[in-house]
Amino acid sequence: MNMTSKIDIKHLNLFYGDKQALFNVSLKIPAFQTTALIGPSGCGKSSFLRCLNRMNDIVPHARMEGKVLLDREDIYAPSVDVVELRTRVGMVFQKPNPFPRSIYENVAYGPRIHALFKRKSELDEIVEVSLKRAALWEEIKDRLHQPATRLSGGQQQRLCIARAIAVNPEVILMDEPCSALDPIATAKVEELIDELREKFTLIIVTHNLQQAARVSQQTAFFHSGYLVETGETGALFTMPQDEKTQGYITGRYG
């Protein structure tokens, strides 16, 4: 794995009050690849993901130690603007969470608050390109101004991906993006993840091991707050080095 690493996490510890959620996690995220984070429920993989765009900032009593370097810059340095960081590191959540506005306004919201356009026509283009990249354009191009909440679950999740793409981030974090979707919608989102890899660096948390195997190039296995094993996805699934990893991927526990 000789790629340049987009994000370099060094000795990360995370605490919620007195409870430690992550123990000394170090991981390199390669650019323009998909990294899957797997592990049993409560192992800290979502908490870890939320450290990468400082979403844990809003959790009261959350405290972290260690370094998260994005392009060799520490995102927890005092000089870093969280707002700017989150435009570089976008996020898609477990449950589709479109704003209760029109489809168009959902995608346009990010560009609007960051003033990424000068004319309305430019915004129209951003919206169209983002929806096309999220493979949603064909389905909804005639009803851009209808409420987003009327879309199906799978469409909503792709809309959320389009919304994240619209601010042109470098990294997209996905927290179990398919857990609320049916198999057909899941297949569509997975296909999309594969295409997005050309432009973005992706990190996806998933409970679905087949999904991790299908969409990722690198896989990291978490267990009760520790990063147990990292490796090239094919290798990790066929020849896990650690006993716990083997136990989890063969279905003995988790």
Added chain:
Amino acid sequence: MMASLSSLRKRRLKERCFRWAGLLSVLLALLFLGGILGNIIYKGVPAFFRTEISSKLYPNLLNSHARYTADSLWIVASDDVDMYYKKGYADRLSPPQIQEIKTLKEGGQIRLAFNGGFFSHSDSREPELAGIWGGLVGSCLTLLITFMTAFPLGVGTALYLEEFAPKNQLTHWIEANINNLAAVPSILFGLLGLVLFIHFLGLPRPSALVGGLTLGLMSLPVIVVATRSALLSVPQTLKEAALGLGATPLQVLFHHVVPTALPGIMTGVILSLARALGETAPLLIIGMVAFIATPPAHFLSPATVLPVQIFNWSRSSEMGFIENTSGAILVLLLLLALLNGVAVLIRRRFEALK
């Protein structure tokens, strides 16, 4: 199998009992409500009509101000004549007077007409001339002050406490106290208003300003509590979605949280205003109970409000005032229904947008 059958029967019996109890309580509530409403309507609707006489032949049948007022074809009759003509109460009329009314009736010189004065006159010592205009204007001015103070302060407090304040002992203590304040009897707010606004700040006594500020104090905790529960019901996922796109906390608040919570906030505000509109006790304490025969010209002039006027009228023993009391209650109920209707409309409108 038998055991499970008997337990099934027991369960069904319990369920049936519960349903019947529920239905019975609903019916009872409706019965009481219907009784009260029916009684008020029966007594109050006649207040919207008055007896008029088109003859100056018998001046003692006319209202007591008739000899000062300009000539008009139909003159408002005295309240005693009014009561006799409407309901047949003859206690306060002498037999010759009753005879005179009969004569007028035969000549078509006495009639029942719409009581415009009930809406356009202010309070009076004479029930046939008393109206609710002064109380209405006073209520509007007072409510305006209440809204202008309690709405921004209450919503601002709730926004700060819910979205920005650190969650520590102090804010916890403040929150608990606000919740308790919402349950404090309203008359205590009257005492507070008396001390704070009249004794300490020296504002003029029975004015809409003082009344409005006092009711504002009373509405404040209610608005804070309602706003906070509306803000709490905004899903965390919505905030996270906006934060994840790089929105600042202030943008999250004003682009997403407040618009989503707005129907809840507005409903809370309107319902607390409705409560303030019907409030009497605190206003009695701050002196709005005085007899005031002119509508207030501005926020500092002596004023009374509709519920206080109802209270004043209800203490009178004259038949005419008893009718007026019910009539004014009807108007007040109508205003309250209107306010509640607005709250429902706002809620519907915003829910349709979702």
